[in-house]
Amino acid sequence: MKKWIVYLLLLAGSAQALAQKESSDNSISANKNKPEREEWLRDLGFGLFLHWSLDSQLGVVIGHTLVGASDDYTHRFIKELPQTFDPYKFDGYRIAVQAKLAGAKYICLTTKHHSGFCMWDTKTTDFKITNTPYGKDLLREFVDGARKAGLAVGLYYSPEDFKFLYDHDMSVQRGGLVFTDEIQEKYNDLIRRQTRELFTEYGDIDMFFVDGAPKAPALIEAWRLQPNVVVTRGAVSTPEQTIPGAVNDKLWESCLTMGTQWQYKPTHDELKSATRIIEILVETRVKGGNLLLNVGPKPDGVIADPEERNLTELSAWHFINQEAIHNVRPWIVPHEENIWYTASKDQKTVYAVIFGIPDWVRGDRKEFVLASVKATLQTRISVLGQNDKVVEYANQVDAKSRFSQQKDGLHISVVRAQRIYNNNKWPNPITVKLEHIEPALNPPTFLTVKSLTQTGKTTLVGNVIDLGNTNLLNVAFEWRIYAGFVENLNETDWKRTHWMSVNKAGEYKIDLPDLPRGITYEFRTVVAHPSMTLFGEKMQFTSR
Numbered sequence: 001m002k003k004w005i006v007y008l009l010l011l012a013g014s015a016q017a018l019a020q021k022e023s024s025d026n027s028i029s030a031n032k033n034k035p036e037r038e039e040w041l042r043d044l045g046f047g048l049f050l051h052w053s054l055d056s057q058l059g060v061v062i063g064h065t066l067v068g069a070s071d072d073y074t075h076r077f078i079k080e081l082p083q084t085f086d087p088y089k090f091d092g093y094r095i096a097v098q099a100k101l102a103g104a105k106y107i108c109l110t111t112k113h114h115s116g117f118c119m120w121d122t123k124t125t126d127f128k129i130t131n132t133p134y135g136k137d138l139l140r141e142f143v144d145g146a147r148k149a150g151l152a153v154g155l156y157y158s159p160e161d162f163k164f165l166y167d168h169d170m171s172v173q174r175g176g177l178v179f180t181d182e183i184q185e186k187y188n189d190l191i192r193r194q195t196r197e198l199f200t201e202y203g204d205i206d207m208f209f210v211d212g213a214p215k216a217p218a219l220i221e222a223w224r225l226q227p228n229v230v231v232t233r234g235a236v237s238t239p240e241q242t243i244p245g246a247v248n249d250k251l252w253e254s255c256l257t258m259g260t261q262w263q264y265k266p267t268h269d270e271l272k273s274a275t276r277i278i279e280i281l282v283e284t285r286v287k288g289g290n291l292l293l294n295v296g297p298k299p300d301g302v303i304a305d306p307e308e309r310n311l312t313e314l315s316a317w318h319f320i321n322q323e324a325i326h327n328v329r330p331w332i333v334p335h336e337e338n339i340w341y342t343a344s345k346d347q348k349t350v351y352a353v354i355f356g357i358p359d360w361v362r363g364d365r366k367e368f369v370l371a372s373v374k375a376t377l378q379t380r381i382s383v384l385g386q387n388d389k390v391v392e393y394a395n396q397v398d399a400k401s402r403f404s405q406q407k408d409g410l411h412i413s414v415v416r417a418q419r420i421y422n423n424n425k426w427p428n429p430i431t432v433k434l435e436h437i438e439p440a441l442n443p444p445t446f447l448t449v450k451s452l453t454q455t456g457k458t459t460l461v462g463n464v465i466d467l468g469n470t471n472l473l474n475v476a477f478e479w480r481i482y483a484g485f486v487e488n489l490n491e492t493d494w495k496r497t498h499w500m501s502v503n504k505a506g507e508y509k510i511d512l513p514d515l516p517r518g519i520t521y522e523f524r525t526v527v528a529h530p531s532m533t534l535f536g537e538k539m540q541f542t543s544r
Contacts, residue, residue: 031235032223038251041207041230043327044105045285047154049255049294050095050142051262053113054085054132057299062263063114066162066172077115078127078166086133090301092145098303100149102311103281103318103325106207108154108292109142111198114174114212116163120202124193127163143202154207155198159191159218175213191217199225209255209292210234232292241486243283245448245524245538247330253290256280258307260486264296271306274313275358275427276490281314281325282353282429286340288330313428316420320385321431324351332439333372336532341372350434351384352412358427360416363391365398367413371440371531375405378436383414391417401432409440409531441531444468446475448525449507451541458512458543460497462525462536464505474499474528477510482520482540496526515543 053062055077066074099107112118118128120139129138146153162172164187170177179187195218199205208231210218215234222229230251232238237252244252258277259269272280277293284291295307303311318325324342331341331350338356343349350373360366381401382388391397399417403410412432420426445465452459460477467473478494497510515521521543525536 028235028237031231032219033230033235033251034228037228037230038236041106041152041232042251042288042290042329044152045290045326045328046103046281047106047108047152047207047253047290047292048099048102048104049156049292050107050109050297051113051156051294052110052297053115053119053263054081054117055115056264056296057081057085059264059266061261062110062296063158063162066115067174069172074162074166074172078163082117082127082132084133085129085299087138087297087299087301088134090134090138090141090297092141092143093148094145095142095297095303096146096149096151098308098311100151101315101318103314103322104151104293105326106152106154107142107146108156108207108209109139110156110158111139112158112161112194113156114158114160114162116161116166118194120197122194122197124190124197125163139198139202147203152206153202153204154209155205156209156211157195157198157218158212159210159214160212161187161190164190188214188217192221194218195221196225198222199229205229207232208234209238238292241489242538243280243489244287244289246536247287247334249288249330251290252288253292254284255292255294256489257294257486258310262294262296264298264304266298266304271310272490274310274317277310277314278317278428279355280489282340282342282355283334285325285328285342286330286334286353317428320418320420321353321429323384323433324353324431331372332441333443333532333534336371339368339370347439348436350437352432352434353429354432355429360426360430362416362419362424362426363394363397365413365415367411369406369409369411370434371409372443373410373434374438374440375403375410376436376438379403380435381412381414382433382435383417384431384433386415386417388417391415392419403434410434410437441529442469443532443534444470444473444527444529446525446527446534446536448477448523448536448539451523451539452509453541453544455517455544456514458515458541459509460512460523461507461509463507464502464527466505467503468529470530472501472503475502475508476500476526476528477512477523478526478535479512479521479523482522488522494524499528517543519543 121130121137122128165172208222208229232253239254241256259271281291328342331343340353342351381403388400391399399415402413447463449461449463476499477497480494483491522538522540524538527534
């Protein structure tokens with residue numbers, strides 16, 4: 001019973017922290033997803049997001065340029081941009097195959113973003129794809145292509161509609177709008193009718209991402225028409241441009257961009273490397289979540305070359321390591337230093353994904369000590385993608401994976417044997433599969449609780465819920481300046497407080513040094529167990 005209480009407390013803490021990352025327009029409504037369908041989506045683990053609309057022709061942020069825009073800009077956006085939008089190269093099947101090779105099991109398209117432009121042949125408005133030179137129902141092409149490629153179908157839909165505001169001579173803005181009862185009912189009816197079209201004319205929809213407000217008319221209609229649909233945003237946590245700091249072993253979905261913008265951005269963009277995307281994918285799965293990775297197609301309908309190259313590199317990694325990504329759940333700890341863990345549902349098989357060795361020469365043997373896993377009489381280990389027998393052109397090299405259980409942990413010895421690129425350089429993680437193993441310890445459980453800020457002083461509060469299999473823990477906090485909504489995902493430079501020793505469960509507090517006022521920071525708990533260092537959820541505060 002004690003373990004279940006601790007586990008529920010951890011989930012509550014993680015859920016609270018995740019919820020804090022949801023902006024007001026991404027709020028969570030009542031969840032009517034079927035539990036078995038949520039588990040089905042968790043098994044898939046990885047999806048490709050396509051943010052795309054008529055303003056991709058300008059390379060600007062999708063939809064949002066209408067907020068605060070002049071009357072002339074708004075009028076030309078709505079009346080002129082449709083006249084030149086012609087994604088004549090779009091091939092729903094080709095993009096779905098690209099996604100599938102990269103490891104995606106589902107794919108999600110923006111059917112309508114906040115501007116109100118519809119990517120299907122809706123009867124609710126003339127602001128739609130069939131009133132452009134393209135002339136066809138693009139959503140139909142997308143859905144058919146996804147199903148042909150064997151991917152689950154996801155739809156993004158925004159209940160917000162700037163075209164509706166334009167038609168009713170209302171200022172385009174987000175939040176703060178007050179409608180008359182008559183206008184509100186017209187708005188709700190538009191949302192219901194559009195959702196009804198999406199859920200009656202395109203077959204079974206697997207995933208629904210509802211972004212904006214009011215959500216209720218869309219959610220009620222979707223669940224009524226297709227009870228098996230899994231609603232992500234609107235029903236479960238969907239942290240945006242971030243990964244939570246702690247494990248949360250229920251459905252959540254992190255959505256983030258390959259670059260800095262959701263829609264196609266031809267200039268001044270900074271793309272994540274394929275290696276960084278792989279690390280993000282692994283970390284998301286390690287912590288129990290799904291990754292919905294976004295790319296923005298070009299105005300002509302194809303994925304731009306830099307993003308396509310990243311997807312191809314991701315395809316090579318996934319082809320080798322896919323077993324560690326799909327149908328997995330968290331292990332008893334997320335990682336030990338640069339070794340990150342996923343596990344089979346029965347926890348009998350663990351996948352140790354080794355980060356941070358971009359120069360691992362083919363044919364070289366390396367050794368690691370794993371503190372959280374313990375061998376049994378049936379234990380076997382191997383490197384995913386390799387046969388443990390051969391290193392090409394180096395028959396004298398022993399490629400066999402070996403292990404030995406010792407007092408300080410499971411010692412593993414593995415060789416990177418596979419030639420993936422002609423120059424023998426492969427910068428991405430390799431995965432060691434550990435079969436028939438057991439947990440080696442009972443890790444501590446703890447929460448990042450809150451910050452207490454007053455003029456000139458900041459106190460951070462954590463809570464050790466259970467010490468695990470030790471009588472003494474060292475605890476601290478790490479903090480850093482919050483780098484920004486998009487940029488923060490690539491920040492790694494934390495500062496650490498002094499350590500405190502704790503020998504019983506309960507809250508602990510540590511004061512930070514004087515900080516410059518008016519700056520937003522993020523912080524997390526750090527717990528040093530005798531065998532490893534663990535980290536808690538991330539939270540934020542602004543210095544005063």
